[in-house]
Amino acid sequence: MKGKLALLLIAIALISALAAYWALQRGAGEAGREIRVGYLRGDVHHAAYFLNKARDYWSKAGLRVKGYEFSAGPEEMEAFRAGELDLGYVGCPPAITAISRGTDVRIIAAVNYEGSSLVVRKDLYERGLVDVRGLRGRTIAMPLWGSIQSVMLVDLLMKYNITRDMVSLQQMPPADMVTLMEAKGIDAFIAWEPFPSLAVSKGIGVKLLESSELWPNHPCCVLVASRKIIEENPGLVRKFLEAHIEATRLIGEDPVGAAKALSKEIRVPEEVILSSFKSIKYSARPDVGGVLRFVDVLYQLGLIKQRPSAAEIFDLRFYEDLTGERIALPRAGS
Secondary structure (H helix, E strand, O other): OHHHHHHHHHHHHHHHHHHHHHHHHHHHHHHHOEEEEEEEOOOHHHHHHHHHHHOOHHHHOOOEEEEEEEOOHHHHHHHHHOOOOOEEEEEHHHHHHHHHOOOOEEEEEEOEEEOEEEEEEHHHHHOOOOOHHHHOOOEEEEOOOOOHHHHHHHHHHHHOOOOHHHOEEEEOOHHHHHHHHHOOOOOEEEEEOOHHHHHHHOOOEEEEEEHHHHOOOOEOEEEEEEHHHHHHOHHHHHHHHHHHHHHHHHHHHOHHHHHHHHHHHHOOOHHHHHHHHOOEEEOOOOOHHHHHHHHHHHHHOOOOOOOOOHHHHEOOHHHHHHHOOOOOOOOOOO
C-alpha cells in the first residue's frame, strides 16, 4: 500500500513538473514572439498605437511589436486574410466585411468613436455648396470602397436620393485628398482625422458635416486580433490590449502631450492634431449594439451577403478581464 502511495506521489510530482516546464516554455515562446500590428497611415484615430510606439511602451511591457502601415481598412483586412497580421487598428465596417467573408479575426476592443468629416472645397462653399444636395454631379474622394467613410458617405447620399451614378466617387489615400483639393482636382472628400482638419488649416476646405452629425456617437475604429494569436498566445493579446487601454486613458488625460508625440510620428502640426481631437472620442470600451448596426447597414448596401453574429464578431474576454466589466453579447437570432 505504501509502495503504491509512493508511486502515486511520484507520478503527481512528475506531472506537476511537466506542467510547470511547458508553462515556462510557452511563456518563453510568448516573450520572444514578434507581434505584427496593422494600422492606417497618418490616422489620428489610431493615436493609441502611435503613442505607445513613441513612448516605447511595448518593450517596457516585454512585447516585440512590428507595425505594418496600410492606406485603408479593406487593404489591412486582406493582410489578415493572408495570415500576415496578428492584431490591427481598423474601421469596424472593413472588419465586419472581412469576418462575413471568412477572415478569422475578432474585435477585442474599441479604439475610438466618431472622428470623420465630409469636407467641401472652400471656394465652392463660398459660392453656395453648403448642403448635401449640392454634391450632385460633383467629384467626391473617399478611402477604399468598404471603409467606414465610404459606407457613411453612400448611406448619406442615398438619404438625399443621390445615387452613385449621380456623382463621381474617387478612391484614394486621405493624404492625396488634401493635395488634390488644393489643386482643385476634387470638389469634396470624406476622410478620417487629421485630414479634414488639415484641409481646414490650409484654408482650402470647409467641414460640411462631421460624422457625429450623421450618426451621433457612432463606433469607428476597433482593435482586432486573429483567432490564431488569441488561441496560441493569449498572454500577448492581453498585454497588448492592456497597453492599448493605458494609452487611450493617457490621450484623454494629456491631449497636449499626446498631440506632441503624434506630431512626430505622423508629421502633422500639433495644432492640427489638437483640433482633430475635438471631433474624436477615444474609448477602448466596445459598443456591441453600434457595431451590429453597421452589420445591418453593410447588408442593406449589399456589401455583405450574410450578417455575422455577435459571437462571430467579438471576443471580449481580455477586455473584461482587464477592466472587470461584463459586456453581454446578444444571442444569434435575438
